[in-house]
Amino acid sequence: DADVTQTPRNRITKTGKRIMLECSQTKGHDRMYWYRQDPGLGLRLIYYSFDVKDINKGEISDGYSVSRQAQAKFSLSLESAIPNQTALYFCATSDSRVSGRGTGELFFGEGSRLTVL
Amino acid sequence: GEDVEQSLFLSVREGDSSVINCTYTDSSSTYLYWYKQEPGAGLQLLTYIFSNMDMKQDQRLTVLLNKKDKHLSLRIADTQTGDSAIYFCAENVYNNNDMRFGAGTRLTVKP
Numbered sequence: 001d002a003d004v005t006q007t008p009r010n011r012i013t014k015t016g017k018r019i020m021l022e023c024s025q026t027k028g029h030d031r032m033y034w035y036r037q038d039p040g041l042g043l044r045l046i047y048y049s050f051d052v053k054d055i056n057k058g059e060i061s062d063g064y065s066v067s068r069q070a071q072a073k074f075s076l077s078l079e080s081a082i083p084n085q086t087a088l089y090f091c092a093t094s095d096s097r098v099s100g101r102g103t104g105e106l107f108f109g110e111g112s113r114l115t116v117l
Numbered sequence: 118g119e120d121v122e123q124s125l126f127l128s129v130r131e132g133d134s135s136v137i138n139c140t141y142t143d144s145s146s147t148y149l150y151w152y153k154q155e156p157g158a159g160l161q162l163l164t165y166i167f168s169n170m171d172m173k174q175d176q177r178l179t180v181l182l183n184k185k186d187k188h189l190s191l192r193i194a195d196t197q198t199g200d201s202a203i204y205f206c207a208e209n210v211y212n213n214n215d216m217r218f219g220a221g222t223r224l225t226v227k228p
Contacts, residue, residue, distance in 0.1 A: 004159070040125060040220050041220055042121070042205060042218040042219050042220040042221055043160075043205070043218040044218075045215075045216070090159055090160070092159075092160075104148060104209050104216070105150075105162045105165070106152075106160070106162070106216065108159030108160045108161070109159050110157070110158055110159050111157075111158075111159055
């Protein structure tokens with residue numbers, strides 16, 4: 001089983017609909033992230049959370065919201081989806097205990113492909 | 118510039134060496150990373166280098182760091198068809214949440 005699991009893996013929706021992407025992890029990491037991947041643009045950070053009570057905006061947070069329901073769960077919501085939110089979304093985790101003395105490696109889920117018509 | 122820059126495409130023949138280049142933005146970046154993304158999958162850390170190093174070698178992978186020019190490269194020796202993927206360069210200042218990714222280089226390995 002994957003350590004970082006995203007659901008759904010694929011979703012097609014219409015403009016104006018509310019969408020939630022969910023992420024759960026079994027790695028025991030405290031930090032969780034949501035990224036968006038667009039061709040030719042790489043990954044851009046939407047939101048990140050360093051623990052359950054900590055939520056921070058990333059580079060492109062407008063139009064998105066998040067909820068950290070538990071240490072292992074971090075969901076991303078699009079309150080009113082628009083076509084330019086069509087992208088591949090990745091959840092990632094990291095361990096602050098490693099970041100402090102090591103690489104700060106991110107562990108990614110397999111991605112959620114969202115298409116907004 | 119403000120972006121981590123990489124060329125978008127690279128094509129090599131099986132058995133040749135591949136060199137993927139990256140220019141990063143922050144001279145104080147502490148760690149520099151190469152992530153690999155295979156089709157339909159998330160990114161996985163391939164290797165990383167600490168900023169006080171010039172070179173790191175790990176089996177077929179060699180990472181070179183030129184801090185003066187803020188240039189990072191990844192060399193894959195004896196490239197195989199299984200190396201076909203998108204390779205992302207990323208930089209991170211020590212213990213900072215700001216991990217900046219390049220756009221990714223799509224490596225195609227031809228038989």
